[in-house]
Amino acid sequence: MTDLLTMTGIVKEFPGVRALDGVDLDVRAGEVHCLLGQNGAGKSTLIRVLTGAHQPDAGTIHLNGEPVQLNSPTAAIQRGIAAIYQELDLVPDLTVAENIFLGHEPARFGFSRTHEATARAREILQGLGHAEIPTHRAVGSLPAAGQQVVSMARALSRDARLIVMDEPSAVLDPEEVSNLFRVIRGLTERGVAVVYISHRLEEIRQIGNRVTVLKDGATVATGLDARETPTKELIRLMTGRSIEYVFPPRNEVASTAPVVLEVDELTRPGEFAGIGFTVRAGEILGLAGLVGSGRSEVLETVYGARRAASGSVRVDGVALRPGRVQAAVKAGVGLAPEERKSQALLLDQAVYKNITVSTLQRFASGGFLNNRAEREAAAGLAKSLDLRPPGVDHPVRNLSGGNQQKVVLARWLLRDCRVLLLDEPTRGVDVGARSEIYALIRTLAANGVAIVLVSSEVEEVLGLSDRVVVLREGRAVHTGPAQAIDEHQVLDLVMEGSAV
Amino acid sequence: MMSEDITTPDTTGETGPDTTASSQATVTQPAAQRSANLLRSGVGRNLGLVVALVVLCIVGVITAGDTFATGANVLTILRLAAVIGVVSVGMTFVITGGGIDLSVGAMVALASVWATTLATQQLAADYHWILMVSTALAVGAACGLVNGLLIAYGKIVPFIATLAMLAAARGLAEIISDRKTQIITVNSFVDFFGGSLIGVPVLVWIFLLVAAAGWVVLNRTTFGRRTFAVGGNAEAARLAGIKVQRHTVALYVVAGLCCGIAAVMLMARTTTGSSTHGQLYELDAIAAVVIGGTLLSGGRGTIVGTVIGVLIFTTLNNVFTLNNLSISAQSVAKGAIIVVAVLLQQRLAARTTSS
Amino acid sequence: MMSEDITTPDTTGETGPDTTASSQATVTQPAAQRSANLLRSGVGRNLGLVVALVVLCIVGVITAGDTFATGANVLTILRLAAVIGVVSVGMTFVITGGGIDLSVGAMVALASVWATTLATQQLAADYHWILMVSTALAVGAACGLVNGLLIAYGKIVPFIATLAMLAAARGLAEIISDRKTQIITVNSFVDFFGGSLIGVPVLVWIFLLVAAAGWVVLNRTTFGRRTFAVGGNAEAARLAGIKVQRHTVALYVVAGLCCGIAAVMLMARTTTGSSTHGQLYELDAIAAVVIGGTLLSGGRGTIVGTVIGVLIFTTLNNVFTLNNLSISAQSVAKGAIIVVAVLLQQRLAARTTSS
């Protein structure tokens, strides 16, 4: 096999940060080349150099042996490079079909051919196993997973020789991931090369051919065999240390521990119905289910961000006023929402300001803020979460995706909550930080916080929670201790009766 | 602007902004249902505005029935709406594309002055009035081009760049005209644009044409799609291979061109070119565009809404004048009516989408 | 607005806008270095503006040295800056919080008229001029409250809500004053606000106080921090437990209050209240705020930048007057200078951050 793409000595500097410091990457036609590295290692930056979104400060790129200059996304697209970016880059008010064909709309004399676009979009979505996504719906109204599918469809809509996928599976559930893999295999059979980024090592094993590992903006290993290289070795290459990738031991929840959160018959028509559960102090309740099963909606309703049509939420026995975030916050409920960019982050603000925004009162006397105290508190958390770069004065916008997620989490860890609602807390977080986060969640529970955890990784839900609730199409189909059920049973439960 | 963000979530809990009627439609809908949806969503989105306009008309009929409901008066309203309407169509493009243009009024003034200088009029008298028209269009487009270049390549915030153009273009218009009102002596020009076609004034035809063309371009062409994309998420548009900068320039040229057309219309209406033409058009146009439902932060825009917005403001003026209301009372009433119209629009829009 | 989106990415590929020098600072830095950073970042962000202002002053000194560089002239500039400066400080809050306020000029007019009615003046003459001041502040705050309620709870786009307030407040001012200029006969009022303290006019003191208070509130209090959060991402702010609606109302009340203060200052300067006061202050204030570096789409704002922005515009006026430029040429020059100042600001800001 000849090399389709060779990148050598790529350097990219941002003010104050050397994101890429001499990276090499070579990709062959028809292979799935995996890119591994910790949060902030430079994976996304490398991808953006490859797609012409960033200009490298040094280094060369060869396509099919020819040196190329990719000085704009258009240039890269013209050379057959397509990408699914980590931060979904869709236009929320355009429809699904319009987003898929953005920039290369089927048109005659400048007039868009809507029917052709719709038909072709439907075809591509079908190929991705998502024929149910309506092509004329505004993308902004789709859930994160739906948007991810649209993003994939967009990459596929171009006749690309090389498709780059930056954490495409972060918001997908297991079934959808296998769907994605089917598509990828189809692509590689046709000789298309795929660069695949993920923090889930088991995915690398399933789909990858070769692996390149980045650390601190430099290539530390390349051409590793995706199936053969031991996990320990990969983690060591990425982090420089060895980490046991396991869940910390559970603390027993005393059956006498007071019930903190009681949710009863919570209903929002069209989203979920009759949801009820209780969480004791120190207990972790996991919500499992497919994407779209309504887990996020349940959390947001409990938090008051959505108003329940019926049903009640009680904290320490006191009913919360429905549809009032304030009431929930006052009662000591905190929500780490799933969409960090739109629901959580103040992108232009410094890291520490993002971390303290929910706890400002603590750092203020008479309304005046003590910046130093804020910075110190934030820095402490940044350290324990292994934030990279560790400074807390950068605007959050400049952080890598995984590190942004850590900032969101840090905000809620800082707050003394009675109830913590965590929606996909480890999305896009690397293995090293992941184990830190697990430990932190456990510590919080040990300190008496009632935690509700939503995650698309069944393993994580089972490994971390004490009890699980399984949701299917907005209804609870199973409630019970986490240890009494295994991954397959959960998957059976969530899939049961589904058309696929 | 914020409103969008705080508009929805608190009471209803919706976060998706565009849950119009079409969201229930499924993939396999038959064509008939699809067009019904289109109608429903089109009316639904603008229902409140239409209702506001109808209510206004009813008030007009009740308070000044004999004069309000005449064909002549309707044509008067349309003629008044025509000039600012054309400007507003251009403004809709710029705002949908995520920008703003404060210089529209000044561009109208400059174009009208340039197209009515003695030299231009002499040429037009010798050859054809089309020369005056092309001068106005060229001046408008050129100003738009400067705006666009400053914004897209000079990276100056649209508000500031077009504010600078406002000052500069009006100053230039004053210098060229020496602050004199330049009277048009080319009769063929005045006759053509002052005339009527099938009973409808030429100016109204121009307005209809520009609005229709604007609608088609915004909704049926790749240029329109890309305008939404650039306004909705410029970075995404760039990554999709759209030449965002070039597109931005084009949007401001469109706005400038519309100002050139509006200048021609104003020249025909007043038979003059003057540096005082088009005062405060920027506010009027932006108000019509925004009340029509175009998002000031970009990414969502509607020509139909803009046209209704323009009609609401002109009808309001007409009804006030017919009723001989004092100017001060007009102001207060205008403020109140705007608020009521928008509230109505929201409530009705919410109802149609939730049903 | 778009500019932000298309500003950065294309050529440089940067997306982070706020990479000031402070980004290297770590928590453990010594105090000296921290304050050096603060200085550097403060200057860095506004360096271009400061340079523009300095260049303007140098031009002033060269072209009209004997009068420009006198204390009296500096005070003239500051007095001129004071009124619009106070309005701009309020506007900075609203824009940083993701809104906009077009009604500032009208609120100034209404507050000035209300505070100078015969009845109010009679009361003030009988008791204390503080009654006139409180009337103006109350009227400003009340208008701001209405704006805020319409926007936060009525969910009307800020542009439209405040446009309605513009019309209504000016109309009301005309009705109250019967369109007559109301002359202030309470001498104690005029004497106090027209006077000086340590050689500096009371009006300038008020401006300094308001600006300082604005800076402290925006940068050192929870209220300010929340303003950034609400303007930067209202949904995130809401989910972080901030009372977004209540905060929004508060922001418009702040703007209204500033207009009340400005009305008092204008009353002192003109010894009148009038429905024609404050014309086009909305454009002037927004221009000063935006040229100062506050983001029109919210989430980023700077009082220092606003103050420099106001000073640039007022100094420009002063230099023009001193130099007797032809009036139309002044307009053209103004447009050109605005563009140059902004370009300068960008280039210099880019240099300091990349070094």
Place this chain on the structure above:
Amino acid sequence: SNTPKTEDNADKAPANQAAVKNDEPGKKVKIGFSAPAADHGWMGAITKATQAEAKKYSDVELIVAEGTNDVNLQISQVETFINQKVDAIVLLPFDGAALTPVATKAMEAGITVINVDREFDSPFAARTTVLGDNHGMGVSAGTYICDQLKGKKDAVVAEIAGIDSLPLTQDRSRGFKEALADCGLKVSNRVAAEFTVESGEKAAANLLQAAPKIDAIWNHDDDQGVGVMAAIKNSGRKEFFVVGGAGSANVMRDIKSGNSLLKATVIYPSTQGADGIRLARLLVQKKALGDLVEVEVPRTVQLYAPVVTKENVDQYLPTAFES
């Protein structure tokens, strides 16, 4: 003096003898001039005439400030003039009352202030005031219309005013109303425009709809009148006649031609600023106003508001302003 086009009014046409003597160069005079924004033709003409007048004198240096409708800015312009130590200030205030304090300050600083068109509310704010006769304009227009409509009891008279919030507009309307009342008429329809061509056209278009039958229209301003006439032409209506205001050259030519609905106009001189310059110069150079026995320049000069009709238009056309 030379070109009659931009200076000189009928009332002082014969003063040439003395004026020539006064015209001889004397001590250098630095004059500051400030006026509202030239957002309409008459205001533009005022500034132009003022500048043209100043150019005629080798001993006058004129400093013109940017026109503005912000009283705060205009006050600071006067302050700047004071800082510059000008000898005189010719001030057409946006709002007379609001500019009074700073004008008083200028007078106290020893600067001769000439108040033009919109009056200060204190006698200490200006040395001399040059005024048009706004109330008189209304009276003249009303009287003329009464004469033309004589006997017609239920005649419909419409009024197109200028910027309604200006005292001068209110004065004109008051005079008009009073004159009409004298002959038993009243204003049936009143709209206000903004002194611009465009606003005139807009206001007239609406007005013509509001009143299906009209006998006479008084339009306050001839520049906005261009738009008014365009709207009338567009409507095709001919049943009434129009009286203008201010007296632009265009309108006078129309009157002269005799085939226009415009039958008359009432003069409101746009040379007030120019007169202000002359008076300022005389005052600073301590000269007397020619043809007056009095050795001091008078405190108030109020210009006359004559009605121009086809009969006497030739007399006024040369001094009319080109708007």
